[in-house]
Amino acid sequence: MPLQYFRSVIVLPFLCVLLLGATALPAELPPAAQEAMDRGVIAAKNQDYLLAIRFFADARKIAPAAPILFFNLGLAESKIAGRELRAMTWFGAYLAASPDAANAAAVKEQIKVLNVKNQGSLARLIQTAEDAAKQFGDPASYDRNSALGKVSQLWAKSGDLETAIQAADRILDDSIKGDAQARIVLTQAKTGDIAGAQQTANLIQHAESKNWAQSWIVMEQIKAGDTAGAIHTAGYIQDAIKRGWIQKEIASTQARAGDVVGALKTVDRIENAASKSQALGAVAEAQLATGNIPAALETASFIQDVAEKGGTLRLISAAQINAGNRAGAIQTANGIQHPWHKDRAQLPIIKALAEAGDIPAAIQTASHIQTADPKDWAQGEIAAAQAKTGDFAGALKTVDSIEQAALKNQARETIAKAQAIAGDIAGAKRTADSIPAHAPHHGLQASDWHRKGGALVAIAAAQAKAGDIEGARKTAGSLPEIKPADSVPVSGIWDYRSFAQYVIGKRQVLVGDIAGAQATAAAIVNGGFRGDALSDIANAQIRAGDIPGALRTADLMPENLKMMTRGNIAASLAKNNPGNVVVATPPAPPAPAVNQWIVKNGELLSGAIFLDLAAHLKSLPSDKPQEIFAGLHDAAERIADARQVITQMLKQQAQQSAKP
Secondary structure, eight states, X not given: OOTTXXXXXXXXXXXXXXXXXXXXXXXXXXXXXXXXXXXXXXXXHTTOHHHHXXXXXXXXXHSXXXXXHHHHHHHHHHTSTTOHHHHHHHHHHHHHHOTTOTTHHHHHHHHHHHHHHHHHHHHHHHHXXXXXHGGGSOTTOHHHHHHHHHHHHHHHHHTOXXXXXXXXXXXXXXXXXXXXXXXXXXXXXXXXXXXXXXXXXXXXXXXXXXXXXXXXXXXXXXXXXXXXXXXXXXXXXXXXXXXXXXXXHHHHHHHHTTOHHHHHHHHHHOOOHHHHHHHHHHHHHXXXXXXXXXXXXXXXXXXXXXXXXXXXXXXXXXXXXHTTOHHHHHXXXXXXXXXXXXXXXXXXXXXXXXXXXXXXXXXXXXXXXXXXXXXXXHHHHHHHHHHHTTOHHHHHHHHXXXXXXXXXXXXXXXXXXXXXXXTOHHHHHHHHHTSOOOOGGGTOOHHHXXXXXXXXXXXXXXXXXXXXXXXXXXXXXXXXXXXXXXXXXXXOOOOHHXXXXXXXXXXXXXXXXXXXXXXXXXXXXXXXXXXXXXHHHHHHHHHXXXXXXXXXXXXXXXXXXXXXXXHHHHXXXXXXXXXXXXXXXXXXXXXXXXXXXXXXXXXXXXXXXXXXXXXXXXXXXXXXXXXXXXXXXXXHHHHHHHHHHHHHHHHHHHHHHHOO
């Protein structure tokens, strides 16, 4: 088939049949993309497929959504041994982008050919891994049997269940053998072959493995909606605890589906007391989800386990509060016997009382809490309610009773924000100052840094809204500057100075002070916040008709925002001055259905295993059986996992294309 449909005379012999269905020229590419693709065609003609791939990839940078490039990449990748899966993903992207292409049927056929070829290669690789495992020495050794168990799982993942079962049967260790067989059962059940899974489960002699196998079958039956089958299979589980756990899962599923009667019947079958209590709790939760609080209370009354009952009653009490039944919530909470759950059940009640303005009742309720953690949370809720009503002195007094530093500082942040919104900037600053002031690299806990940072950003925002830009900038400047290298997520530290500056700039844009916003943006160190600030400015310039200014602003942005902004400029010009668009619209990205193939190509199929498997295998040590096996197993597992993902995506794509 020509790499460029009719625009090239180059034909890859094994794909000539695809040409028969091609009746239309592909869409024109931008000149630079066309030039790169033409070079790729020449490279392919000379059978330099790696170079061809490089040129086609260069063309995609310019025309990322062009179907012809997906097609050409698929063709080139298909000519390199070991890259069948990569070729399949590019062909998958092509079909997603051009589902009605005249050559779609032939492309699908070629995907099948590549799939079979890759399956054969994977089988040879797994067999090599199995041969390596047999070199471990003593047939009864743990290492050898463990390796053979892994091989059995590889055969199952590859779809060759018969060989997987045979491989498992060669394992001498009963526990490892049972585990391998159970995992084959799981693979069969996940593919919907419940009868086959049951047949394999019947082969298992190891009791614990057999119980797990039956449990996995039940879980897959539940997912498939086969409740009757799940109940029947659960009866085969010999371990009472495991059987109770799986019956609890069945009952939960029935209850969530609205079949409470059926769920309670399943609960009656549970012999294990703990599982029965958990199942009743799950049924009560499902009843709560439908708003049936009286039924949930009745179900909870049958729970025997004190902790499970306490947790369920706590959820019911919270639901009663949300429904406006404060008296009922208090009655339910007071009926809880488990201290931990009883204390935590008071929190929604206290919050409701405080938000309703009944601070004395909230304080009195909080006084009955025995454990420190919920007591501090309660005081925080009360302080927040007091601050919301403007009683800042009372709120700060309440905060003094909080013992835990993190919760104390969280409450102070809430109060400072309320003060700032109310216009009490001086008071807000005093409250913010009471939060530890050390910079993050001086040992400040990340949670405290967020509390102080959040408070000061709110203050700066309030100052900017009031027109005090200089004051807002000064507040932002009081926050430590976080260098880009310091802002890695693992540190738990956020660049609040840059965030505050972004908030100030946004306010300046809203009031039309573009020059001021530009000066603020220029001072932002964090690239993400600076880009967002510049984007706000550019959009305001576009709305005001200042296209030259918007273009200058766009040039200061990161590449992704620059492309987006130039697209907005082009759209504005097209709308307001048709026929005279002077800014080129950036190339549209691939559609989501197409992009998932491209993403999977990069996520799953990168690295030596997918780019040059032969070279990767040659790099394995030749004199260490364990290391050889580990390398072979890793390669086979990654290929098998990728095959499963790609096969599922192809199946979903076929189902979508079959829909009318």
